Structures are given as structure tokens and as C-alpha cells.
Amino acid sequence: MSAKEIVIQLATALFSSFDPEAATALLDPGYIQHNPAVPTGAAAIVGFVPALEQSGFQAETHRVIAEGDLVVLHSTFSNAQIIGADTVIAFDVFRVKDGKVVEHWDNLQPAVPAAQTANGNSMVDGAVEIMDLEKTAQNKALVQGMLSDVFMGGKVDKIADYISAETYVQHNPQIGNGLEGLGAAIAQLSAAGQMFTYDTVHMVVAEGNFVFAASEGSMGGVPMAFFDLFRVEDGKIVEHWDVVSDIPAEMAHENGKF
Incomplete structure (x- = not known):
């Protein structure tokens, strides 16, 4: 198997x-x-x-x-x-x-019901079909570049190099659709002192048009785990899902979160 x-x-x-x-x-x-x-x-x-x-x-x-x-x-x-x-x-x-x-x-x-999200989407709906298997390495590199430049490097001015300005479907319940929604969320989080930061990308798994990343960082100073899934189409990220949770100080083992 x-x-x-x-x-x-x-x-x-x-x-x-x-x-x-x-x-x-x-x-x-x-x-x-x-x-x-x-x-x-x-x-x-x-x-x-x-x-x-x-x-x-x-x-x-x-x-x-x-x-x-x-x-x-x-x-x-x-x-x-x-x-x-x-x-x-x-x-x-x-x-x-x-x-x-x-x-x-x-x-x-x-889960946050779709009726209560900032984008009107649920946290799991959207595209499911795996396509473009021949572009797996290319799509993986695109997401890795975005994580490095934007999420860890803070180069927000480069975000349009990676994320489509025409179609960006968002499934994070706190962020609106499109680059405008993402920009508004970043401004709001920054003003509230709750901006997310990515410190380490621990793994990236890609298959065709889907690229998953598991990363460690913080939000408002609290240690956080960010698990993100991106869908890529024609060389740009067009859809995003994530699950975010805090990293507890005490665990039932000594293996760590990552």
C-alpha cells in the first residue's frame, strides 16, 4: 500500500x-x-x-x-x-x-460557522481536487518563498508576488477574502498587538496544486502553531485554509509540538 x-x-x-x-x-x-x-x-x-x-x-x-x-x-x-x-x-x-x-x-x-466568519466561507469548504501534479515542485517553491519573504521576513510589499490579486479565497474565519481582506486583518491585528509572527517552518508537504505547511511562531507574544494549506493556480496562491492553536508549556510527552 x-x-x-x-x-x-x-x-x-x-x-x-x-x-x-x-x-x-x-x-x-x-x-x-x-x-x-x-x-x-x-x-x-x-x-x-x-x-x-x-x-x-x-x-x-x-x-x-x-x-x-x-x-x-x-x-x-x-x-x-x-x-x-x-x-x-x-x-x-x-x-x-x-x-x-x-x-x-x-x-x-x-469550528466557526460560515455565517459568523469574516469571509462568508466555512473553514473547510472550497476546492478539493488535486491537479497539476507536474507542478508540485514549482508550487511548493512558491509557498516556501512566500513563507520566507512575507510571513517570516515581513516583506509585505512582496505579497502580490505570491498571492493572486484577482482571486484569493480565504477560510481563516477572522480574515476577509482577497488581498484587501488580508491587508485589513494585518492592520487590525497589528493595532491590537495581536499580530502573528512565523519563526520556523517545520515541514512543507506538496501534492500538485495543494501545499501544506506546519510552522511555529507567536501571536500577541503567545507561542502558536500555524498549520496552513494553500491552493495554487497559474503560479499564484488562490485559496487558503488554516488551523491555529497555542502551544502549551506542558505536554503529555517530551516530543514537543513539532
Whole structure:
């Protein structure tokens, strides 16, 4: 099986069919966990499966992006009080080695209904089809350049080099559509002393027109994890989804968030 197929089977076993045996068969015993609330090792996550099932937990995966040994899932979790809110938006990243899932990172954020967002979009709707596989490296380089120049380098004047001035669909609930919406949000956050900063990009996963990045930074001085997904079309970023959460000082393991 491909890495993508292995991860889809694991996600099904953990979050849909609630099958501990199937999950155990797909996990390396030394599974490295980066979710701050879950202990490391396969036994810990498998042991959590019965509680998920009993809680009425439901999962819907919207996008799956894979590159090499890394697979990214973009999902909505419903009846998800057990992990913090009624409805949670999640990015999960799994690393596969020798046919087993060996490592996991994630970021979770309570969902904001589309009617309450600044852009009128939900946090998960929009394009889903993976296209332009031959442009994967080119699209990955574009996003890496934008993260380096704009998000880490602060070169806001270069933003139009990377993001389309004609079409930029935004799914962050606090930011309006288009470059105008992004500019207004940056001005508002800066004025409130809550501007986000990106310090380190820990991973970038690209497949065709989709590019995912997991980054570490801060917002208003609070350590934050930024998991971003970008869609690229004709050499420019045209759509963006993200999940943002704080990085707690104490975790259930010593692996860190990244």
C-alpha cells in the first residue's frame, strides 16, 4: 500500500470504525506522538479508541495530501467534546515507514460557522481536487518563498508576488477574502498587538496544486502553531485554509509540538 492508503486506513480505524485491532496493525509500537494531550506510543492512541466511540465522535475528511512518507488529512470532527469542542477542525500529519505509521503531528481549532466568519466561507469548504501534479515542485517553491519573504521576513510589499490579486479565497474565519481582506486583518491585528509572527517552518508537504505547511511562531507574544494549506493556480496562491492553536508549556510527552 502507498503511504496515503495506509494513513487513510488508520484514520478509518481510529475515527470511524473504531477498530483497535486494525489500528494496532497499522501503527509502529514506538509511534511518536506530538499531540500535546496524548502520551507517546501506539498503545496510548489505541487505548483512546473506545472512549471516542462511546462519545459519539464523528470524522469527515475533506482533503488528503501526500508527499513521500508524509500524509496530511484536513478534517472536521463532530460530537467532539472529548477533544475540546462540539465541532473541531483538524490538520493531522502522519509519517509512514516500512508500511507502518511511525509519527503524528496535529493542530485542532474549534469550528466557526460560515455565517459568523469574516469571509462568508466555512473553514473547510472550497476546492478539493488535486491537479497539476507536474507542478508540485514549482508550487511548493512558491509557498516556501512566500513563507520566507512575507510571513517570516515581513516583506509585505512582496505579497502580490505570491498571492493572486484577482482571486484569493480565504477560510481563516477572522480574515476577509482577497488581498484587501488580508491587508485589513494585518492592520487590525497589528493595532491590537495581536499580530502573528512565523519563526520556523517545520515541514512543507506538496501534492500538485495543494501545499501544506506546519510552522511555529507567536501571536500577541503567545507561542502558536500555524498549520496552513494553500491552493495554487497559474503560479499564484488562490485559496487558503488554516488551523491555529497555542502551544502549551506542558505536554503529555517530551516530543514537543513539532
